[in-house]
Amino acid sequence: MGFLLLVIPLISVLLFFLVKKRLFLHVISLTASGLMMMIALPLAGDVIAKGTVEYAHYGGFFYLDSLSIIVLDIVLLIGFFAAIYSVQYLEVDVRRGKLDFGKVRLYYILMQLFLFTMILALTVKNMGIMWIAIEATTLASVFLVGFHNDRYALEAAWKYVIICSVGIAVAMLGIIFLHLSSIGVLESRELLQWTALMENAGRLNDSTARLAFIFILVGFGTKAGLAPMHTWLPDAHSQAPAPISALLSGVLLNSAMYGIIRMAAVVNKSLGSSIYTGRLLMAMGMLSIVIAAVFILTQKDYKRLLAYSSIEHMGIIAVAIGFFTPLSLFGGLLHMINHSLTKSMLFLCSGSLLQKFETKQIPRIKGVLKMLPFSGTAFLFGLFAIAGMPPFSVFASELGILMSVFNEGSYIIGAVLAILFVIVFAGIATAMFRIFYGSNENKDLEPGEENIPGTLIIMTLLVIIGITGLWMPDPIIELIHQAQSIISGV
Amino acid sequence: MSGLFDTLSVIILLTSFVLVANKRIKSYIKTFRIQSAFIALAAGIMGIQSITSEGRIDVLVVCFVIVVLKVIYIPKLLNRTYSGVEYKVEKDFILNIPILVLICCGLVVFTHFCIASIDGISQGYNDLQIINSVSVVMIGLFFMISRKKAIGQIIGFLVLENGIFITAMFATDGMPFIVDMGIFIDMLTAVMIMGIMVYQISDKFDTINIDKLNKLKG
Numbered sequence: 150m151g152f153l154l155l156v157i158p159l160i161s162v163l164l165f166f167l168v169k170k171r172l173f174l175h176v177i178s179l180t181a182s183g184l185m186m187m188i189a190l191p192l193a194g195d196v197i198a199k200g201t202v203e204y205a206h207y208g209g210f211f212y213l214d215s216l217s218i219i220v221l222d223i224v225l226l227i228g229f230f231a232a233i234y235s236v237q238y239l240e241v242d243v244r245r246g247k248l249d250f251g252k253v254r255l256y257y258i259l260m261q262l263f264l265f266t267m268i269l270a271l272t273v274k275n276m277g278i279m280w281i282a283i284e285a286t287t288l289a290s291v292f293l294v295g296f297h298n299d300r301y302a303l304e305a306a307w308k309y310v311i312i313c314s315v316g317i318a319v320a321m322l323g324i325i326f327l328h329l330s331s332i333g334v335l336e337s338r339e340l341l342q343w344t345a346l347m348e349n350a351g352r353l354n355d356s357t358a359r360l361a362f363i364f365i366l367v368g369f370g371t372k373a374g375l376a377p378m379h380t381w382l383p384d385a386h387s388q389a390p391a392p393i394s395a396l397l398s399g400v401l402l403n404s405a406m407y408g409i410i411r412m413a414a415v416v417n418k419s420l421g422s423s424i425y426t427g428r429l430l431m432a433m434g435m436l437s438i439v440i441a442a443v444f445i446l447t448q449k450d451y452k453r454l455l456a457y458s459s460i461e462h463m464g465i466i467a468v469a470i471g472f473f474t475p476l477s478l479f480g481g482l483l484h485m486i487n488h489s490l491t492k493s494m495l496f497l498c499s500g501s502l503l504q505k506f507e508t509k510q511i512p513r514i515k516g517v518l519k520m521l522p523f524s525g526t527a528f529l530f531g532l533f534a535i536a537g538m539p540p541f542s543v544f545a546s547e548l549g550i551l552m553s554v555f556n557e558g559s560y561i562i563g564a565v566l567a568i569l570f571v572i573v574f575a576g577i578a579t580a581m582f583r584i585f586y587g588s589n590e591n592k593d594l595e596p597g598e599e600n601i602p603g604t605l606i607i608m609t610l611l612v613i614i615g616i617t618g619l620w621m622p623d624p625i626i627e628l629i630h631q632a633q634s635i636i637s638g639v
Numbered sequence: 640m641s642g643l644f645d646t647l648s649v650i651i652l653l654t655s656f657v658l659v660a661n662k663r664i665k666s667y668i669k670t671f672r673i674q675s676a677f678i679a680l681a682a683g684i685m686g687i688q689s690i691t692s693e694g695r696i697d698v699l700v701v702c703f704v705i706v707v708l709k710v711i712y713i714p715k716l717l718n719r720t721y722s723g724v725e726y727k728v729e730k731d732f733i734l735n736i737p738i739l740v741l742i743c744c745g746l747v748v749f750t751h752f753c754i755a756s757i758d759g760i761s762q763g764y765n766d767l768q769i770i771n772s773v774s775v776v777m778i779g780l781f782f783m784i785s786r787k788k789a790i791g792q793i794i795g796f797l798v799l800e801n802g803i804f805i806t807a808m809f810a811t812d813g814m815p816f817i818v819d820m821g822i823f824i825d826m827l828t829a830v831m832i833m834g835i836m837v838y839q840i841s842d843k844f845d846t847i848n849i850d851k852l853n854k855l856k857g
Contacts, residue, residue, distance in 0.1 A: 277818030284825045291832055300843050304852040307836055311792055314829050315780065318799055321822070322776060325807045325814065332811060340815050356757045384855045444857065453857070 151202055151211055151272065153188050154225075157181050158265035165258050171243070171250055175236045178257045182225070182232035182264070189225040193218050197627055212274035212344065215631035219482060220407045221271045223489045224400040228264045230606045231392040234497050235260070237600035238392060241504050247297075256296065256390070262289040263396065267404050276411070277341045280317070280324050283372060283408060286401060287313040293393045294385045305384035312381040313372055320368020320408075323361045327412070330357035330419075343411055347638060350418035359425060362416040365409065366429055372405035374460050375467055376437040383444075386456035387509065391500020394452065398459045399493035403485050406463065410470055410636060418638040423473035430471030431562065437464030438569045445576035450509045452499050454580060455492065458535055461573055462488040462543075468566070469550045472557055478633040480549035486625070487542040487614065491534050494610035498528035501600055501607075506589075511580060515587035520596045523604045525585065527611045532581055534614055536574040542618040641768075644809065647681045648771040651805060652747070655778040655798055659739050659785070662732075667794045668717050674798065675709035678805055685808065697816040704823055713797065713830055720834045721790055724841040732785050739785055746777040768809035775802030789837045789847040793830060800826055 161181035168174060192213060195202050202213040213221070239256065242248045248256075266289050270282035287310060295306030328341055330353045339345035346353070371378040386394045413430065417423045441461035448454040462484065469481030501524040506514050517525040534541030547570065554563040598604045654674040661667050679702050686699030732739065750773050754766065779799030783792050804822070807814050814822075841847050 275815075275818070277814060278821060281818065281821035281825055285828075288825065288828045288832055291836075295836070295839075298839070301854055303836070303839055303843055304855055307789070307840060307849070307852060308855075310829070310833060310836065311783075311796070314796060315783065315799065318796070318803055321803050322773075322806060325803065325810065328807075328814060329811050341818065360757055387855075447857065449857070 150188055151192060151204065151213065152206070154185055154221075154268050154272065155265065157185050157188075158261040158268070161261050162258050162265075165254055165261070171253055174253055174257050175239075178232050178235070178261070181261060182229040185264070185268075186225045186229040189218075189222050193222055193624065193628060197624060197631070200631070208338075210273050210275060210278065213272055214635055215628045216410065216482075216635050217271045217407070219486065219628055219632055220400075220403050221268065223403060223486060224264065224267050224271065227395060227399045227489060227493045230493065230497070230610065231395050232260070233606050234395075234500070234600065234603040235390075235392045237603050238390065238500055238504070241599055252296075255292070259289055259293050260393070260396075263293065263393075265289075267400060270404050271407065274343045275341050276324055276327065276343055276346070279343075279408060279411075280321055283320075283369065283405060284314070284317045286404065287317065287372070290389075290393070290397065290401070294389045294397075296390050296393070297388065302388045305381075305388035309381045309385040312378070316368050316371025316378055318368070319371075320365050323364030323366075323368055323412070326357050326361035326364060327415075330354040330361060343415070346415045347418065350415050350638065351421075353415075353419045355420060358416050358419045362412060362426055363429070365412045366426075366433070369405045369408040369412075370433060370467075373402050373409065373467075374405075374437070374463050375433045376440040376460065376464070379437065379440070379460050382460060383453045383456040386459065386496075387450060387452035391496055391503065394455075394499070395493035395496035398456065398496055399489040402459060402463055403489055406466055406470075406485065409467075413470060413473075414636045414638055417473060423471075427471040427473055430467045434464040434467030434469075434471060435562070435565065437461065437467065438566070438573075442569050442572045442576065445573055445580070448576070448580055449511055451502070451511050451514075451581065451584075452496075452509050454511075454577070455495050455499060455535075458573070458577070459488075459492055461569075462492070462535075465547065465550060465566075468562070469553070472553060472559075473637070474553055474557060475633055475637065476556060477550060477553035478636055479629055480546050480553055482629045482632055483621075484543070484546035484550060487546050487617070488535075490610055490617075491531060491541065491543055491614050494527065494607055494614065495531045495535060497603060497607050497610075498524045498531060501598065501603065502528065504599060505594065511584055514584045514589075516589045517585045520589060520594060521598060522596070523598055524600075524607050527607045529582075529585055530611060530615075532577055534618075536577045537570055538574075540615065540618045542614045542621075545618050545621075643684065644681060645767050647677060647684075648768045648805065648809060651677050651681075651801075652771040652774055652778075655775050655782075655802075656740060656743060658794070658798060659743050659778060659782055660736050662736070664721055664788065664790050665718075667791060668714050668721070671717075671794055671797055671801075672710055672714045674801060675705060675714075678801060678808075679705040679710060681805070682808060685812070689812075697819075698812075700816075701819050704820070708823060708827060709797075709801070713827070716830065716834055717790065717793065720837055724837060724847055733787065734785065739781075743778050743781060746781060747774040750774045750777055769806065772802055772806040772809055775799075775805065778802075787848050787850050789833075789840055789849055792849065793833045793837070796833075797826075797830065 164177050196218045204211045266282050266285040291310045295302045334352045374382040413426045441457045444457045466481045469477045537547045658670040682702035686702050689695045689698050754770050783795030
């Protein structure tokens with residue numbers, strides 16, 4: 150069944166080339182994303198029951214464990230939501246004469262390829278192929294970032310492709326050193342395989358593995374949006390169409406972080422302690438949070454504000470992985486889930502805002518609650534949620550991470566983190582909350598939602614993040630516990 | 640045999656110095672082609688060795704792919720892109736060439752100290768080759784930030800990729816075959832995408848100077 154996940158997106162790309170009507174494009178995209186989600190969710194059950202899902206075909210490259218299924222299910226869930234949202238989003242742009250059939254087809258083809266590359270990155274056990282897939286995510290999404298094809302979008306896309314390609318190339322150097330550290334330890338058919346590396350971690354060459362970790366952290370860290378390599382992220386996220394921003398922020402960053410986690414697990418086991426990787430991850434994570442906090446305070450563009458908030462949350466996850474205690478790993482993984490769902494909801498809301506007001510500038514928008522009664526309300530609650538207010542899920546995982554930091558006795562880091570959370574909250578509050586009230590200067594705008602299916606998706610996500618803040622379903626808790634013990638290698 | 644590979648790695652390093660000293664985009668592309676030819680030569684020798692000693696053919700296939708892609712196809716693609724967006728020759732670098740070359744010398748020394756301080760990296764393999772190939776990576780990165788034209792950045796990226804490839808080849812006798820092939824496919828797609836974007840940038844901005852891409856800030 151798992152192989153279908155890799156086959157469906159490719160088949161749908163072929164079908165996109167064959168059809169001649171816009172309606173069929175939408176239908177194919179929805180069917181493909183829906184099918185993939187329906188295949189992936191039951192796979193989680195298999196993983197809980199058996200620990201891993203592996204197939205012997207094609208050299209046994211396919212491998213799923215609890216860590217990858219968590220990230221994979223987020224990818225496919227948000228992929229499905231983004232596909233539903235895209236239908237009306239694109240139709241509105243077609244009606245306004247901004248898009249034609251060819252552009253819509255290009256959008257869907259690239260979106261399915263983008264999903265395919267992320268699925269591939271998450272379902273292989275060979276670190277080399279994972280690298281190839283993560284590099285391919287950049288290539289598949291470049292033209293999606295530059296989709297609007299104006300000067301701004303083009304600048305964002307150029308920065309995105311150059312910075313991320315170079316970053317990922319640096320990660321390749323890391324993979325080479327990882328390979329070098331395992332020469333003589335692994336047999337030739339298990340070279341670069343994560344499971345084999347993890348089993349034989351104690352016998353890897355220590356100093357080469359350290360070197361490998363630095364390169365991989367910088368490389369995949371570029372993709373994950375960790376400071377100081379984050380500079381492509383606000384541009385790309387703010388210029389891409391809203392459903393793509395949701396995918397970039399909600400799932401692409403997680404996929405890159407997943408690569409770092411896998412690598413950190415191997416190196417920590419090889420060195421016998423997490424001090425080395427922990428310090429690097431914490432330093433980068435804290436720097437990301439600080440930079441994001443500063444830029445959020447002075448932000449005038451709401452999509453860029455959301456993008457900086459993604460940098461902040463990736464920083465929080467990096468700090469949590471850096472501490473590498475069971476509690477902090479649990480918090481970090483939970484935070485990955487919560488951040489993805491909340492942030493993709495916010496980016497989808499931002500798409501409705503953009504199509505209604507046709508500006509990204511915060512000072513030029515007023516009366517959102519009146520103009521967009523549903524997605525506006527969801528946007529308001531979502532901003533509270535992403536800033537870390539109870540009862541939403543982000544609060545629960547941020548609290549968990551803070552507690553794990555204090556439990557470890559790192560009072561200074563804990564205090565700095567808490568202060569930064571407050572600054573980010575204040576930044577989001579002062580920047581954004583003025584857009585919700587008042588009345589808009591432009592009297593021609595009619596109140597009401599244009600994207601009805603999209604609004605339903607936004608409301609669903611709002612319900613999910615509201616409920617999971619108070620109560621997490623047991624299978625998810627079980628999955629995270631399993632993933633946590635896989636990472637710590639016990 | 641390792642003496643031969645030492646020499647080749649030094650020559651490949653020298654070609655990246657030549658690249659930094661180049662003034663025109665045409666000569667960047669030529670230098671890149673020469674560098675790739677030397678890499679193909681090294682891969683070819685290694686491929687013949689591995690056929691005679693172990694009967695493995697994959698290194699030779701990799702050598703063939705390098706010749707087709709990096710020596711023939713990509714330089715041709717870049718030349719075509721460049722002639723499509725040609726502008727009059729203007730100063731393309733941020734510092735003087737002698738200073739750039741001096742900085743590159745510094746980078747090599749820096750790499751030497753970093754790699755030499757890692758014990759265990761040279762077990763059974765020759766240190767000099769790793770130092771030279773990592774230096775090529777560094778110089779490629781530096782070349783990217785020292786040029787203003789979009790094509791200069793693409794060449795820098797390709798040289799960086801070359802450096803990574805020879806690091807893999809000299810340090811580990813090559814990665815698993817499927818990984819090598821995947822890297823080539825990724826790289827080819829990346830260069831094609833960047834080439835298309837150069838056209839788009841020249842179309843929208845009337846220049847391929849990257850420092851004109853400065854609208855998105857904060």
